[in-house]
Amino acid sequence: MTANPAANPAANPVDNPAIGTGPELLAPAGTRRNLDYALAYGADAVYAGIPRYSLRVRNNDFTGKNLITGIRAAHALGRRFYLAVNLVPHGAKLRTFVEDLRPILSPDDAADVPDALIMSDPGLIDLVCQHWPDMPIHLSVQANTTNAAAVRFWRRQGIARVILSRELSLAEIAEIRQQCPDIELEVFIHGALCIAYSGRCLLSGYFNHRDANQGSCTNACRWEYRLGTAAQADQGYVLEEAQRPGELLPVFEDENGTYILNAKDLRAVEHVAALVDIGIDCLKIEGRTKSHYYSARATQVYRQAINAACAGLPFEPRWLEQLEGLANRGYTAGFFQRHAPEQLQNYQDGVSRNVGAIFVGEVTDYDAAAGLAEIAVKNRFARGDRLELLTPAGNHAFACDQLTDSQGQPLEVAPGSGWSVRLGVPAMAQSAGVGQFGLLTRRL
Secondary structure (H helix, E strand, O other): OEOOOOOOOOOOOOOOOOOOEOOEEEEEOOOHHHHHHHHHOOOOEEEEEOHHHOOOOOOOOOOHHHHHHHHHHHHHOOOEEEEEEOOOOOHHHHHHHHHHHHHHHOOOOHHHOOOEEEEOOHHHHHHHHHHOOOOOEEEOHHHOOOOHHHHHHHHHOOOOEEEOOOOOOHHHHHHHHHHOOOOEEEEEEEEOOOOOHHHOOOHHHHHHOOOHHHOOOOOHHHOOEEEOOHHHOEOEEEEEEOOOOOOEEEEOOOOOOOOOOOEOEEEOHHHHHHHHHHOOOEEEEOOOOOOHHHHHHHHHHHHHHHHHHHOOOOOOOHHHHHHHOOOEOOEEOOOOOOOOHHHOEOOOOOOOEOOOEEEEEEEEEEEOOOOEEEEEEOOOEEOOOEEEEEEOOEEEEEEOOOEEEOOOOEOOEEOOOOOEEEEEOOHHHOOOOOOOOOEEEEEO
16 A cells, blocks of 8 residues: 655655555554644544444544545545444444434435445344445454464454454464464554453453443553552452552452553564565554644654665664654563563553653644744643754754744743743754644653
């Protein structure tokens, strides 16, 4: 597949979000804003889901007219829009499914149809095949496809693309590719990992009656669990969740640490070249509930890695550093290469952390004559801080030397969210499309 043209090509072919052949880069779009940033920073395609039938109910504004405008925004740039319909439905949702999907899959304008559906449930897949036989279907990672025989089975059912399970190694992925050359294969390369097999977890439903398989996971695996004392452990060891004192959960293993269910996040940028060589059709970033900064930065880094791999250029360590600036629970390459268990598990903390950089502002306006950018502040930064300006055409590091309030009065500090400030932008960045999709980070 070939990446599509964008508005602001950069001189460096690796940094350019608009060029490069090879696998499709698929980015998350939990909101319209995230969609726009993902496309601006180099995504070939985006995926979103309607709340009732996808696995992301929260932070999801793709309903009604907003869904149509999202599809049109992608198509206007020559990109693709995939709609996630990948939950495991109970009977009530089954009864409403066809009528709820009808305005989306049979709109007045055929150009407003999504390019494919991402699905996992055989019953819903069968209903789509009955009512919309020409609609391409991508099999969700929730279907747990781990071998070539399963891929061939789904191809015979009319599936256009299989999203392989995250639990596969590079060698296993290569074997499936060799045995199944006539179907598209997709692989996750970045984002949250689930403690359950391919995300089929019951913890949230058990604790909060919010079913992860219906899209309303509370991430109970990230909570703090304390190991029970000997006095409590007449049945062996027990766990006690910090917010539920006295509710003891028996366990039968002795672990050092408290967040024993808290998987690290996937970061496989160092394996992009191998996946390109294998011939994977699509590389996918997880994160529909993350921020527009996350969508922009992750898309930009993986766009550059794909372009470099396709051009035969070496891996750049700066990509690891840039991804450290995203909120994460520690990184792992997942199952691409086999690791000891502690390399997949975060035993220290259950909250996301930023290492290296933090997102501090969004460009809302730009005065080219004065070289000043209007910044909607998201986190504190100050005069003298080392900043980096992200734009679709390239990034620029500089010191914060010129900082004023919105009236032009000098400031020493931009205190935090809710403030609007003006920032002097270095000359080298002024031709980089600062005024649209510009984001600001601060070095930690």
